[in-house]
Amino acid sequence: MLNTLLYSHLYRWYESNRRILPWRETEDPYRIWLSEVILQQTRVAQGLDYYLRFVSRWPTVEDLASADEAEVLREWQGLGYYSRARNLHKAARMIVESKGGLKAGQTVFPTSFEAIRALPGIGDYTAGAIASFAYDMPYPAVDGNVYRVVARLLDIDEPFDTTAGKKLFRKHIEQLLDREHPRLFNSAIMEFGALQCTPVLGDNCLSCPLQAQCLAYAHGTAELLPVRKPRPKVRDRWFTYHIYLTTMDNGQWTMDNVCTLIRRREEKDIWYHLYEFPCEESNSSLTGEAGPTAKRSNSKAILQAQPVYAFTHILSHQRIHARAIIHKVQKMPDIPGTISIRWEELNDYALSRLTLRVVDTVRSTLPR
Ligand code: SF4
Missing domain, CATH: 1.10.340.30 (Hypothetical protein; domain 2)
Known part of the structure; x- marks a missing residue:
């Protein structure tokens, strides 16, 4: 009733x-x-x-x-x-x-x-x-x-x-x-x-x-109401993305004329099988600039390395402290698992929201 x-x-x-x-x-x-x-x-x-x-x-x-x-x-x-x-x-x-x-x-x-x-x-x-x-x-x-x-x-x-x-x-x-x-x-x-x-x-x-x-x-x-159980502690993580850029035929550093390196993420985590820039994770505050994932022999080819952006990305149980460093190089470094693509081809790959924030930032530093 x-x-x-x-x-x-x-x-x-x-x-x-x-x-x-x-x-x-x-x-x-x-x-x-x-x-x-x-x-x-x-x-x-x-x-x-x-x-x-x-x-x-x-x-x-x-x-x-x-x-x-x-x-x-x-x-x-x-x-x-x-x-x-x-x-x-x-x-x-x-x-x-x-x-x-x-x-x-x-x-x-x-x-x-x-x-x-x-x-x-x-x-x-x-x-x-x-x-x-x-x-x-x-x-x-x-x-x-x-x-x-x-x-x-x-x-x-x-x-x-x-x-x-x-x-x-x-x-x-x-x-x-x-x-x-x-x-x-x-x-x-x-x-x-x-x-x-x-x-x-x-x-x-x-x-x-x-x-x-x-x-x-x-x-x-x-x-x-309703009542929830206490939330788990949020985990802090520190990521440094290395954005390697090289120009096609030594031309202009413009968006339609640069190539970059990306890799498909194979770690079985929330970003499994998405594409991202070469990334280093460290235990605490962000340090380092050259990108040790690249072989040392390539370091001479770096024309310019500069931190461009640092931001915090919030997920349900994680707080990602991210920064992106642009490396303008004459020749792409040899980083296992990466592929070189034209910057404009990034749209063809599945990227996480976190990587998209990096893309937007780097894009804003390059002329069209
Ligand atoms: S059902 Fe929800 S909206 Fe309706 S009286 Fe109860 S608490 Fe208020």
Whole structure:
């Protein structure tokens, strides 16, 4: 009875307030999956552009599977958390390869929660979102918005991001889920969290249709919820990028006439398989100028080395203290794993946001 009342208020609110978003207007599991992966850690306004570009370039899971990983990473550039793109591509290939005896044109996307959940990069949330939005199956899709709404409705002060907290919330959300209309319920409660029961509430509670059912409102605890576990300590790292530049046929030091060195990152970290300038990591403050990754015999060829830029780049658990040094050289040094490309070809390679900041800075020091 309590839930029935809650559903009717929630759905009425949803009908009047919901945003028209392309991934909520389709039941295509591939497109829903794509949108959910893009929207993790990304604002809707920014994610929308990426979503439209992806579905335009790769309209089906087969199209995505046939793309090169480098192309997918290049299209993902700027979104960060590149493991999402790598997993997306890997999962697309797995889906297509498992097609087995299906005829061309038949749906190849998995149709059970367990099979969806087994794909790389797909956790409980994404599997629940695909199962409910695409197939209207009774699985919850619990993102940050939903945790917030449920924590407040039920006045739960247990951290939602611990193992015990997740279990507790899962139990409550399973009880709250509208099993007759899971697609509608999940869409509505997520949108409600995004637009009405927001992190900073302002006057939202006063106009809230769920106010009478909300325990946190009754107890005056809404602004304190949800509770998170203490954040891990942020790790400081110090990077020095060496930007080797040489001119083509000893011409002008202009952007369209210089070459540079880049390497594909093979370290299995968040920048795996992205391209970057030769980079040194040190333990503390930034020192050194010549770039010891280059062989000593090349040092005579350096015409000019100057620090050009230092900045701090913040990631969720890391603080990168970066600087870039430009080395204008007659001949490129011999650094294992690097390739020499024209500066203007940088656009053809997948670069992290951090590397893009370096590119922008160096670009501003060179005439066009
Ligand atoms: S009353 Fe306030 S805290 Fe409670 S559900 Fe509504 S907006 Fe959220």
